[in-house]
Amino acid sequence: MSLWLSVCAESGDAGRYDASYLRVALLGLRRLPLGDDFDANEDFTLQGLARWAVTQRPTTAAFEREWRILEGDFPRDAGFWGDRVQMAVTAAERELAERTNGAETTFPIARWWREDVDIHPNENRLRGGSAHEPPPREAREAILRDIGRALPQLSDRIDTLMKGHKRYADCTGDVFHLVRSSCNIGMRLLEKGSSEERVDRGRLSVSLAALAFEYDPLNAHAWSLMMRALRTAGRVQDAELVGWEALRRFPENVQWRTQLASLLAGGGAKPDEAIALLKEAQQLFPENAFVRTQLAEIVAEDRGGAQEAVKLLQETISLFPGNPYARNQLAMVLADDLKRADEARDILNGAIAEGAADDVTRSLLQKLDQGRVLRRAKPKAVVVEDASTLMLPTAMARRQLFLFEAGLSSADSLRAFLADTPQDSYATYVSERAGLTDVPFKTTFATAFEDALEKAEPSAMRALIARARPMERAIVEEAFAVSEGRVVAFSEFFADAEGDERLQTLERTLGQEGGRADRRTLLLRDFAASTLSTSVVSLVAA
Numbered sequence: 001m002s003l004w005l006s007v008c009a010e011s012g013d014a015g016r017y018d019a020s021y022l023r024v025a026l027l028g029l030r031r032l033p034l035g036d037d038f039d040a041n042e043d044f045t046l047q048g049l050a051r052w053a054v055t056q057r058p059t060t061a062a063f064e065r066e067w068r069i070l071e072g073d074f075p076r077d078a079g080f081w082g083d084r085v086q087m088a089v090t091a092a093e094r095e096l097a098e099r100t101n102g103a104e105t106t107f108p109i110a111r112w113w114r115e116d117v118d119i120h121p122n123e124n125r126l127r128g129g130s131a132h133e134p135p136p137r138e139a140r141e142a143i144l145r146d147i148g149r150a151l152p153q154l155s156d157r158i159d160t161l162m163k164g165h166k167r168y169a170d171c172t173g174d175v176f177h178l179v180r181s182s183c184n185i186g187m188r189l190l191e192k193g194s195s196e197e198r199v200d201r202g203r204l205s206v207s208l209a210a211l212a213f214e215y216d217p218l219n220a221h222a223w224s225l226m227m228r229a230l231r232t233a234g235r236v237q238d239a240e241l242v243g244w245e246a247l248r249r250f251p252e253n254v255q256w257r258t259q260l261a262s263l264l265a266g267g268g269a270k271p272d273e274a275i276a277l278l279k280e281a282q283q284l285f286p287e288n289a290f291v292r293t294q295l296a297e298i299v300a301e302d303r304g305g306a307q308e309a310v311k312l313l314q315e316t317i318s319l320f321p322g323n324p325y326a327r328n329q330l331a332m333v334l335a336d337d338l339k340r341a342d343e344a345r346d347i348l349n350g351a352i353a354e355g356a357a358d359d360v361t362r363s364l365l366q367k368l369d370q371g372r373v374l375r376r377a378k379p380k381a382v383v384v385e386d387a388s389t390l391m392l393p394t395a396m397a398r399r400q401l402f403l404f405e406a407g408l409s410s411a412d413s414l415r416a417f418l419a420d421t422p423q424d425s426y427a428t429y430v431s432e433r434a435g436l437t438d439v440p441f442k443t444t445f446a447t448a449f450e451d452a453l454e455k456a457e458p459s460a461m462r463a464l465i466a467r468a469r470p471m472e473r474a475i476v477e478e479a480f481a482v483s484e485g486r487v488v489a490f491s492e493f494f495a496d497a498e499g500d501e502r503l504q505t506l507e508r509t510l511g512q513e514g515g516r517a518d519r520r521t522l523l524l525r526d527f528a529a530s531t532l533s534t535s536v537v538s539l540v541a542a
Contacts, residue, residue, distance in 0.1 A: 001044060004028040008048035012056035022052055022066065030073070042074050046088035053109045054092050063109045067116070081117045089113060115160055134177040135164040143185060148192040151200055158185060158204070162211060175215040182212040183221040190232050202232030220250075224259060230388075231263060237388035239263055244402075245395035248426075251526030252506040254288050257281040265298045274298050276406040284523060286514030289320040293329045301375075306337035324358040327351040331364055332374045341368055394426045401430045411436060429529055445472045446529040453479065453521065474503055475528050478510065482520045487511045502527075 007025035010016040029044040049070060053063055071081070089110050097105045139161050146154065165178035186208035189201045206229040212222035223246045230239035243260035250256055257277055265274035278295035285291055292312060300309035313330040320326060327347055335344035348365045351357040364374050400417045403409040415436055421427050429446050431437040442448035445464065449472075452460040464476050481488040487510045506527055510520050 001029070001032060004032075004044075005048055005051050009051040009055040011052060012058070014056050026066075026070070043084055043088070045070055045074075046084055047091065050088045050092035053113075054096055054107045057108055060109065060112055063113070064116075067113070085113060085117045116163065134168045134174075135161055135181075139164075140181050140184065144188055147185070147188045151193065151197050151204070154189075155204065158208075162208070166211075169215055179212045179216045179219050179222060182208040183219075183225050186212075186225045186229060190228055198232060199234050202229050202234065205229035206233055206235075220253070220255065223250075224255070227259060227263065234386060235388045235390075236263075236386050238390040240399075241388075241390050241392045241395040243395075244399045245392050248394060248398040248526075249530050250502070251523065251530055252502060252509055254281055254285040254291060254509075257284075258291060258294055261294060261298065271298055272408065273403070276408060277402070280402075280406065284519050285509060285512065286519075287512045289316055289323040289326055292316040292319075293323075293326045296329055296333065300333045300337050306333055309333050310338070321354070322356050324351060324356050324361055327356060328358075328360050328364055331368075335368060336373050336375045344368060344374070393422050393424060397421060397427050397430045401434065404434055426529070433525070433529075445469075449475065449479075449528045450525060453525065456483075471503065472528070475524055478506075479521070479524055482510070482524065487520075 004025045007017065007021055007028070011022035011025060012019050026045050026048050029048045030041055032041055032044055049063075049066060052058070052066075058066075093106050093110065096107060143154065143157055143161065161181065162178070165181055169175045169178045186205035189205045189208075193201050205225060209222055209226035209229050212219060213226065216222060223242070227239050227242045227246070230236075230242060240260070240263060243256065243263055247256040247260060258281065261274040261277045261281075264270040264277065275295065275298055278291055278298065281288070281291045282295060293316060296309040296312045296316070299305040299312070310330065310333055313326055313333065316323070316326040317330065327350075331344040331347045334340045334347065345365065345368050348357070348361055348368070351361050352365075367374050396417070400409065400414050404411065404414045411434065414430075414434055418427055418431050418436070425444050425446075428437075428439060429444065429450070432439060432447050433450055439447065442451050448464055452464060458480075461476055461479060465473050478488055487507065489507060506523065509523060
């Protein structure tokens, strides 16, 4: 053991051997015969790594590379390493202090190594005690309280907290705490801080969103954070792609249409696309008042359509008489865009009298009395060169399909796009749905479902059930019900289907009254395309 430990210490520019000897020495420590008191030799190799770190003073990146290799060679749960690393580091520090007569009591990498295995001797009250417990809530709350401070004062604390959450998630499989902290901290980073740090805060939030994605890729908050963070980081085109991908994957959720519309009308500077998207959402989700009011806002502000916005908001108020947001929005359009302050005052007073007011209503009324404009001035946009880098062919294809179906692009434009796009299953589906091709074999459920709807033959639809997964069978049963003018309760037939929460959301949306006659079919088509089963159903459905 002493031979291999000495070789570890001497491997590098400050030693007698070149850096490659470290791997040889660590291998030698691993192959030492075990005594009666040991069941593995991780402790020997940890001591070797500590000796190397003390004498050679590697960079954090170089040390982490060697440490990760060692971790991988001894697959253990995250809580296994804490005490062992602490003993190895403490022993190395004691030997260093003795050798230098107390002039040096630690070495540069010691703090990082302790934190990496969740050892925080000076801050135990804010850290998790072991990998079997998540970091205490106080650790996250402390960061949120200080979230407005300069970023250098926050980044290390956030990194340490998230490492603790990762260990807990890896050890227990419980990802709730990690995702919650990632999204909460990420969102608050975007809301606070100086304008000079805005792009850097966006980048940090992107990394937090990516961490949340890694552990829970279906989490709605993670998708929302990623879109907002990319935009703040100066990657507007990437943010749009994430928005289109979210809409493709979760068509039953109105949130993605409204968030994407806000991005398109604002940073994306594409109000026509935003308006078309919200008009489609208005048809698909007729009981959602926010869609209508957001549409009116974009029409009034970004395209100068104040009269159109007034009509839309008046209709919204008649459909949702208790919704204060629509009334407030109507007052803004009347007072600011059409200069009809008296009518705006009547709207606000009427909202108060009918119990459909909120704090904003009273604030707007006060502004009117003071002769001020009602709508808040939009903050001056920080001009940042778009640094987008993402390539999401499915998201790009979903956008092109929307533009084509909304009448904002031609069949030739879609055909040209598809010609330059990798031909994956979704691109094939888009070309089939747009009627630009007729593939002889329907190799995914989505294309077979599209073909069966087009044929409108019960036998073609029934043929899908034989080879489909539970969620897909639920979609087919719903398609039959829709053709007969009714909606079935998914939960009665497919309580154990994967994605049951999505099915419940879809069921509620399909059950809403209003909207165009074919909106239920459109939702089912989008839902089927979002799953894109790889089950081969061509021979059954063709």
